[in-house]
Amino acid sequence: HCIGMKLKQGVFVTVTALLLFIAGTISVEAVPVQLNVDATDAARGILHARLIIPAAPGELTLYYPKWIPGEHMPSGPINNVTGLKFAANGQPLDWRRDADDMYTFHLKVPANAAAVDVALDFLLDSTGGVYSSSGSSTAKLADLNWNQVLLYPKTNAPLRIPFVATLKLPAGWQFGTALPITDTNGDEIKFATAPLETLIDSPVIAGEFFRTIDLTPGENPPHFLSIVADAADALEIKPEDIVHFTRLVREENALFGVHHYRDYHFLLTLSDRVGHFGLEHHESSDDRTAEDFLTNPDTRLMGASLLPHEMVHSWNGKFRRPAGLATPDYQQPMEDELLWVYEGLTDYYGEVLAARSGLQSSTNFCEVIALKAAMLDHRAGREWRSLADTAISASILYNSPGSNVSRRRRVDFYPEGDLIWLEVDTIIRKQTHGEKSLDDFCKKFHGRGNSLPKVIPYGYQDVVAGLTAIAPYDWNAFLQQRVYSITLHAPLGGIENGGWRLTYTNELPALLKLQEGQHKSTDLSYSLGFSLGTDGTLGDVLPGSPADQGGLAAGMKLVAVNTRAWTTGNLRAAVKNAATNSAPIELLVQNGDYYKTCQIDYHEGEKYPILERVQTKPDLLAEILKPHALGKD
Numbered sequence: 001h002c003i004g005m006k007l008k009q010g011v012f013v014t015v016t017a018l019l020l021f022i023a024g025t026i027s028v029e030a031v032p033v034q035l036n037v038d039a040t041d042a043a044r045g046i047l048h049a050r051l052i053i054p055a056a057p058g059e060l061t062l063y064y065p066k067w068i069p070g071e072h073m074p075s076g077p078i079n080n081v082t083g084l085k086f087a088a089n090g091q092p093l094d095w096r097r098d099a100d101d102m103y104t105f106h107l108k109v110p111a112n113a114a115a116v117d118v119a120l121d122f123l124l125d126s127t128g129g130v131y132s133s134s135g136s137s138t139a140k141l142a143d144l145n146w147n148q149v150l151l152y153p154k155t156n157a158p159l160r161i162p163f164v165a166t167l168k169l170p171a172g173w174q175f176g177t178a179l180p181i182t183d184t185n186g187d188e189i190k191f192a193t194a195p196l197e198t199l200i201d202s203p204v205i206a207g208e209f210f211r212t213i214d215l216t217p218g219e220n221p222p223h224f225l226s227i228v229a230d231a232a233d234a235l236e237i238k239p240e241d242i243v244h245f246t247r248l249v250r251e252e253n254a255l256f257g258v259h260h261y262r263d264y265h266f267l268l269t270l271s272d273r274v275g276h277f278g279l280e281h282h283e284s285s286d287d288r289t290a291e292d293f294l295t296n297p298d299t300r301l302m303g304a305s306l307l308p309h310e311m312v313h314s315w316n317g318k319f320r321r322p323a324g325l326a327t328p329d330y331q332q333p334m335e336d337e338l339l340w341v342y343e344g345l346t347d348y349y350g351e352v353l354a355a356r357s358g359l360q361s362s363t364n365f366c367e368v369i370a371l372k373a374a375m376l377d378h379r380a381g382r383e384w385r386s387l388a389d390t391a392i393s394a395s396i397l398y399n400s401p402g403s404n405v406s407r408r409r410r411v412d413f414y415p416e417g418d419l420i421w422l423e424v425d426t427i428i429r430k431q432t433h434g435e436k437s438l439d440d441f442c443k444k445f446h447g448r449g450n451s452l453p454k455v456i457p458y459g460y461q462d463v464v465a466g467l468t469a470i471a472p473y474d475w476n477a478f479l480q481q482r483v484y485s486i487t488l489h490a491p492l493g494g495i496e497n498g499g500w501r502l503t504y505t506n507e508l509p510a511l512l513k514l515q516e517g518q519h520k521s522t523d524l525s526y527s528l529g530f531s532l533g534t535d536g537t538l539g540d541v542l543p544g545s546p547a548d549q550g551g552l553a554a555g556m557k558l559v560a561v562n563t564r565a566w567t568t569g570n571l572r573a574a575v576k577n578a579a580t581n582s583a584p585i586e587l588l589v590q591n592g593d594y595y596k597t598c599q600i601d602y603h604e605g606e607k608y609p610i611l612e613r614v615q616t617k618p619d620l621l622a623e624i625l626k627p628h629a630l631g632k633d
Helices: 006-023 196-200 239-256 297-302 306-312 344-357 362-377 387-392 415-431 438-446 460-470 475-484 493-497 510-519 568-578 620-624
Strands: 033-038 046-054 058-063 081-088 095-097 104-109 115-123 141-144 162-168 174-177 181-185 188-191 204-207 209-214 223-229 264-270 277-280 284-289 320-322 456-458 500-505 521-524 530-533 538-541 557-561 585-591 594-600 608-613
Touching: 058 115, 141 223, 141 264, 162 196, 174 209, 174 223, 174 264, 204 209, 204 223, 204 264, 223 239, 239 306, 239 344, 239 438, 264 306, 277 306, 284 306, 297 510, 306 344, 344 362, 344 415, 362 415, 362 500, 362 510, 362 608, 362 620, 387 475, 415 438, 415 460, 415 475, 415 493, 415 620, 438 460, 460 475, 493 500, 510 521, 521 568, 557 568, 568 585
Parallel strands: 033 162, 223 264, 264 284, 320 456
Antiparallel strands: 033 046, 046 115, 058 104, 081 115, 095 104, 141 204, 162 188, 174 204, 181 188, 209 223, 277 284, 500 608, 521 530, 530 538, 557 585, 585 594
């Protein structure tokens, strides 16, 4: 909640506490863990935390959260924890780290103590890692994930351990969060007692330049867009753009029919100095992107699916969650096999809802799908690795090297999920003669009536049964082929069923041109077989491509094209000119300390992926992208 809503929050907290008591998520006998976080040094990249953890005399085991929901790997940022100290009754306690699990700590509570005092610092300015391990502060803002600054005791029901948290901010900073508040006193915020699961699921953004927009004023539940930025002008969103985010909320709720949050908060950080990502939560999303996201239409278009994707996760991933990801604490390994549902279905609807809400056009949607389809269709790793294996291996693939991606495959369950679920959508529409769609599956599978946040796990057979209930079909055979079998080509059935086909043109598509500008790259993947950065360093070189056959490899640096210093312009000109003569393209490349000249025998001109309309088939893509929500924006 935002500052200025204290009266409403006070009433809400009382009702929430009663509901949590009835649900049994907080035990009246349990003494809450006190967590006090001092963020007044956030501008220097440091958080100071103190915990008072109730404990009985004797051996005590404490855990630092390791497997963070939504991150799909053991990414708890323990390397950023410093100054860790334990005490009881004012006296320091000896401790030791577990020899097998670096996230576990052992100590002995003295006979006359009822609690352990823990002090630690957390470094926010990390340049390595991903998600909550990445950079999370600048001189003007900070992003707090509670898992960064706490330990919790070993117990039978760790997710239900009650916490009372306070947060002290730098003078004048404002904040946004979905975590209910009981009081604010100057720059200090006191939060309502919450179970550990809710606390870790409720990040906070804060900063000097901050604003909150009520996207659905007067409606229940409320929805907010809270924005923190490195500069005041980055907050200047146009009224017509606010309309798109309001439409997004309406389209999300129209898709699922019900909600499982008390209120919803987009927590949007605009900075070029923090890690960029989106991380889902039940009642909010931690969305971090470029400083000019709201003020530059090109940047906003490039990130059009970010907020739609993360909000979909409130239903798909938070409420309904694969059983292997619904672990009883933050130390048990998560099983990522069904990420092709958790992330794949979400990625599909992230693009669809971006179009339905107006954050991107239907033309943009088709360009996105074309780029993903072409990329996946040229993955050499398809020869040895199924899509399911990329999901099962997600915890190691997220941090795998960016080079030679075609050979290794990475987290392809995101983009390939777009294609698979598009195909599922078109099959349902065909099987039911247009009476049903994938939207109906989402309503039934992820619906189950309005409720407070909770988790309902599912397995593979539940997905098959859920699809069958919407449209009779051999969904098991379909999914076994698309997900669990090795397939040499990308699943293009949804594109083709939808009345389109993947083809290639010699004209650079608008979205790819924009992408090249944003990423400072040149993409010739489907002609020569590589892309490269502004310094000439080659990215992925596609196996079997002309560049591969000519001896090029990822990491080499292009120096000259046909004996002239390379530029994007003369490189593309060389590809174009080679289509009308038989001479090979000559590339001078640097490989470490050595140089060599490669002859690229290619004469088919520039090639860029697009979707082309097949007029003899109905345009199902147009039907899929139609807005569904009714009512005023």
